[in-house]
Amino acid sequence: MAGASAGITAGIVNMLGILPLWLYSAVLVLSFPVFIIGLFLWWMAKEGTEDIPFIGY
Amino acid sequence: MIAQLILATLTGLLLLGIHRKVIARIQRRPGPPVWQEILHMLKFSFKSTWIPATASTVLFRGVVLVAIGIWTAAFFVMLTGGSLLVIFGIYMLHKIVEHGFGLSSGSPYGKFGGVRSVISAASEIPLFVSVAAIAIFTRSFDISDIVAYQQVHGPLMFIAFPAAVAMYIVILSKMPFGPFSIVESKELVSGYKTEHFGIWRAGLEVCNGLKTTVLLATFLMVFVGQLPILWLGAGMLLLVVSLSFACALTPMLSPFDSVTVQTLVTGLMLCYGAVLFIGVRA
Amino acid sequence: MTNLAGVPYYILEFGDELVYFTPYTITLFLLALTFTIFVLISMPERQVDIAFGGDAYTTKVISVSEMRFRRFMAIACGLASMGAMVTGDIFNFTLFTAMVGITNVGIVAAVKSPHVQNAAYQYGLVALSATVPLFGGAAIYAAATGSLSMIELAKGALPAVPFVAKAFLVLGVIGEGMAPFYAAKAEMFRAPGAPYVIMCSLSSLLIFLRVIEVVMLG
Amino acid sequence: MWGQYSYGILVVLVAGVIAFFALAIETDDLHRFLLLDLVEITALGVIALLGTDLAEALILPGLTVGIAEQLALSQIYCTKERIMQNPVKGLNIEVIAKADAPLIISMFLVVYGLILSGFTGGGVAGLGLVFFFMSRGYREDLNLLEMASGISWALWIFAFFCFMFLPQYWFIALMCAAVGIVLKVTVKMSLVGTMWGNGND
Structure with a gap:
C-alpha cells in the first residue's frame, strides 16, 4: 500500500517535467518496481500460511 | 513515460502470447488465446500469496524488484538512445535474476534452474562480439549514433549480417520453449520460477514483458534503423513469428549440448570479429 | 572511440588514483550496491533435500557462526566488486578483481560439504594462477603507455596499448570469474545460503562487464 | 630500452609457460598448490620489469594479494583434507625443547634486531621471538603483547609530535620512532601463529 502510493506520488511529481531527464528516469526506475509490487500487494487476496517448497509428485 | 512503460509491458506480454499461439498452431494444437500472457499476469496478481517457509525472505522479494528495475532502466536507455553497452550489461545481469529466483526459495528444482542459468552464461559472449562488430562500423556505442549511421549507410542488417544472426540467436536463447531455454525445462518443474507464485510471479511476468519488448525493439533499432511506431510493431511481430518457428521446430537441447552450441557460435563470432578488425586496420 | 559508455558524470581525483562514473559503470555499481544490501539484511534460505522414494525431506540449516563468516565474506565481495566498478586505475582494477577471487573462495569455504569444498579449492587454484596474466597485463599496460589511468587512455593521446x-x-578476468569456462565455479553454486552464493556469480559477471569497457579503451 | 624490456618479458613469459606446464601435468592437490607459488613469482617478474618506482609500488599489493589468496587456499585445503582435527603445538622435538641453543639464537637475533632498529630490525627481532616461542611451546600472554604494542604506538605518536612542534630535538624523536617501530614490528611478528583458533587454550 505504501509502495503503491510512493510510486504514484513519484510519478505525479515527475509529470511536472521540471526535473532533468536523467533524474526523471532514475526516479522512475526505482519507483516502478515498487509501484507494481505495491499495487499487486494491495489487490491481492488474503495471505495463506507458510508451507514447504514443492518436493515432487 | 509511465504510460509508455505500461504499454511496453503489455506489448511484450501480447507478443509472448502470440509466440505461444504460433508455436501451438505449428504443432497442430489449438493453443491459448493471444492475450493469455496478459491474463496470466493479472490472474497471478490477484491470487493469495505466501513465501515458502524455507525461503530467504529478503532475497525472495528483492530479486523481483531488481528484475523489474533493471529492465525499466534498459527501457529508458533504449528510449533515450543511450549506450548499447548498458542494455547488454543489463541483459547479462538478467542471469543474476534467474539465479536469485532459483536459489532463494530453497527448492531443489529452483536450485537446479539457477545452476543451469549460470552454466549457460556462455550464450552471452556472442552478444559482445556482435556489439563490438557494430562498433567497428559505427565508431560509437550510442544507439542514437547507430541509428544515425544507418540513415546514411543503409541498415546494418546487410552490412554486418553475421552480427545480426548472432544477436538473433541470443534473443532466441531468452525466449520460452526455445532450444536453449534449459533453465525452465520441464524436468525441473518450472525451473528457476518454480517457487515464485502469486504476486511474485506476476512481477516476474511484468519483467518478462518488458524484457521482450526491449530486446526486440533494440534488435530492430540496431539492425534496421529508426522506424515509425507502426512499422516497429510490425517488425516486432515478424520477429516473434520467426522466433516461434525456430522454437517450435527444434527440440530443447540437453544442458551440455546447449552450452556446446553456444560456445561454437561464440567461436565463429570471434573469428568474424577478428576478420573485421584486421580489415579495418588494413 | 572516446565516447564509450557514455559521458563521465563525475570524476574524483586523488592525484593518480581516480574514481569516475559513467552511465555504464554507475548501473553496474548500483546493482552491486543493491545486492550487498540484500546480503547485509537477509537471512539464508534452508535448502530442501528430498529423500527419493518417499515423502521425507530434510532442510540444511546454516549455523549462526557459519552464517556470520559467510555474510562477512559476501559483503567484502560486494565492496570489492563495487570498487572494481568505479575505479579509474587499471592496476586497482586488477587488485579488486583478485580480491573478488579470494572472497569468492571465502564465501563457500565455510560450507561443510566435501563436494563444495573441493570445488572451491579447484576454483582457488585457477583464480590464483589467473593473477599472473591479470597483473602481467596491467604491468604491460604501464610499460607500453606509461600510464595506468583509464581517463588518460580514453583520451587517445597515449601510445596504443x-x-x-x-x-x-x-x-x-576469465580465470578469476567466468563460470562456463570451468565447471568448478558452477559447482560452487550448489552450496546452500543463496544471498551469499549469489554474490559469487554477481561479482564475476560485473567484473567481466567492466573489463569489456576497460579493454575497449585506448 | 624497449629492446631490453622485450627480452626480459620474453624470458619471464617462457618461465611462466614452464610453470604453467608443470601445473598442468601435476595432479596432486598439495603439489599443485606449492607450484602455484612458482607461477605467482612470474607475475611479480613481469611487474618488476617496469624498473621504475611504480614497479615497487605495484609489487607490494600484488604480493599481498597473492599471499592472502594462498592463506585462504591453504585453510580450505586443511578443512578439505580434515587436517584441522589434530592441531600441532609448537615444534615438539625433544632435542630443541631441552637444549639451550634456541634460547641463544633467539637472544642473538633479538639483540641484533635492536641494534639494527627500524622496520628491518623489528623483523629480525620478531623472527627471534617467533623461533623461541615455537621451540618452547610457549603460552603467549596476549595481554602483555597488547600492552607492548600500545606503548610502541604511543612512542611513535610522541615522536611524530616532536618532529612537528620541536624540530630542534629531532634526534630524540628519531630514536623514539625507531624504538617504537622495532617494538611494534617485533610484537606483530611474534603474534604470527597465535590467531589460528583456540589451539593454545
Whole structure:
C-alpha cells in the first residue's frame, strides 16, 4: 500500500517535467518496481500460511 | 513515460502470447488465446500469496524488484538512445535474476534452474562480439549514433549480417520453449520460477514483458534503423513469428549440448570479429 | 572511440588514483550496491533435500557462526566488486578483481560439504594462477603507455596499448570469474545460503562487464 | 630500452609457460598448490620489469594479494583434507625443547634486531621471538603483547609530535620512532601463529 502510493506520488511529481531527464528516469526506475509490487500487494487476496517448497509428485 | 512503460509491458506480454499461439498452431494444437500472457499476469496478481517457509525472505522479494528495475532502466536507455553497452550489461545481469529466483526459495528444482542459468552464461559472449562488430562500423556505442549511421549507410542488417544472426540467436536463447531455454525445462518443474507464485510471479511476468519488448525493439533499432511506431510493431511481430518457428521446430537441447552450441557460435563470432578488425586496420 | 559508455558524470581525483562514473559503470555499481544490501539484511534460505522414494525431506540449516563468516565474506565481495566498478586505475582494477577471487573462495569455504569444498579449492587454484596474466597485463599496460589511468587512455593521446596486454587482462578476468569456462565455479553454486552464493556469480559477471569497457579503451 | 624490456618479458613469459606446464601435468592437490607459488613469482617478474618506482609500488599489493589468496587456499585445503582435527603445538622435538641453543639464537637475533632498529630490525627481532616461542611451546600472554604494542604506538605518536612542534630535538624523536617501530614490528611478528583458533587454550 505504501509502495503503491510512493510510486504514484513519484510519478505525479515527475509529470511536472521540471526535473532533468536523467533524474526523471532514475526516479522512475526505482519507483516502478515498487509501484507494481505495491499495487499487486494491495489487490491481492488474503495471505495463506507458510508451507514447504514443492518436493515432487 | 509511465504510460509508455505500461504499454511496453503489455506489448511484450501480447507478443509472448502470440509466440505461444504460433508455436501451438505449428504443432497442430489449438493453443491459448493471444492475450493469455496478459491474463496470466493479472490472474497471478490477484491470487493469495505466501513465501515458502524455507525461503530467504529478503532475497525472495528483492530479486523481483531488481528484475523489474533493471529492465525499466534498459527501457529508458533504449528510449533515450543511450549506450548499447548498458542494455547488454543489463541483459547479462538478467542471469543474476534467474539465479536469485532459483536459489532463494530453497527448492531443489529452483536450485537446479539457477545452476543451469549460470552454466549457460556462455550464450552471452556472442552478444559482445556482435556489439563490438557494430562498433567497428559505427565508431560509437550510442544507439542514437547507430541509428544515425544507418540513415546514411543503409541498415546494418546487410552490412554486418553475421552480427545480426548472432544477436538473433541470443534473443532466441531468452525466449520460452526455445532450444536453449534449459533453465525452465520441464524436468525441473518450472525451473528457476518454480517457487515464485502469486504476486511474485506476476512481477516476474511484468519483467518478462518488458524484457521482450526491449530486446526486440533494440534488435530492430540496431539492425534496421529508426522506424515509425507502426512499422516497429510490425517488425516486432515478424520477429516473434520467426522466433516461434525456430522454437517450435527444434527440440530443447540437453544442458551440455546447449552450452556446446553456444560456445561454437561464440567461436565463429570471434573469428568474424577478428576478420573485421584486421580489415579495418588494413 | 572516446565516447564509450557514455559521458563521465563525475570524476574524483586523488592525484593518480581516480574514481569516475559513467552511465555504464554507475548501473553496474548500483546493482552491486543493491545486492550487498540484500546480503547485509537477509537471512539464508534452508535448502530442501528430498529423500527419493518417499515423502521425507530434510532442510540444511546454516549455523549462526557459519552464517556470520559467510555474510562477512559476501559483503567484502560486494565492496570489492563495487570498487572494481568505479575505479579509474587499471592496476586497482586488477587488485579488486583478485580480491573478488579470494572472497569468492571465502564465501563457500565455510560450507561443510566435501563436494563444495573441493570445488572451491579447484576454483582457488585457477583464480590464483589467473593473477599472473591479470597483473602481467596491467604491468604491460604501464610499460607500453606509461600510464595506468583509464581517463588518460580514453583520451587517445597515449601510445596504443599492445594486444598482448588486453588479451592478458581478459584472460585473467576469465580465470578469476567466468563460470562456463570451468565447471568448478558452477559447482560452487550448489552450496546452500543463496544471498551469499549469489554474490559469487554477481561479482564475476560485473567484473567481466567492466573489463569489456576497460579493454575497449585506448 | 624497449629492446631490453622485450627480452626480459620474453624470458619471464617462457618461465611462466614452464610453470604453467608443470601445473598442468601435476595432479596432486598439495603439489599443485606449492607450484602455484612458482607461477605467482612470474607475475611479480613481469611487474618488476617496469624498473621504475611504480614497479615497487605495484609489487607490494600484488604480493599481498597473492599471499592472502594462498592463506585462504591453504585453510580450505586443511578443512578439505580434515587436517584441522589434530592441531600441532609448537615444534615438539625433544632435542630443541631441552637444549639451550634456541634460547641463544633467539637472544642473538633479538639483540641484533635492536641494534639494527627500524622496520628491518623489528623483523629480525620478531623472527627471534617467533623461533623461541615455537621451540618452547610457549603460552603467549596476549595481554602483555597488547600492552607492548600500545606503548610502541604511543612512542611513535610522541615522536611524530616532536618532529612537528620541536624540530630542534629531532634526534630524540628519531630514536623514539625507531624504538617504537622495532617494538611494534617485533610484537606483530611474534603474534604470527597465535590467531589460528583456540589451539593454545
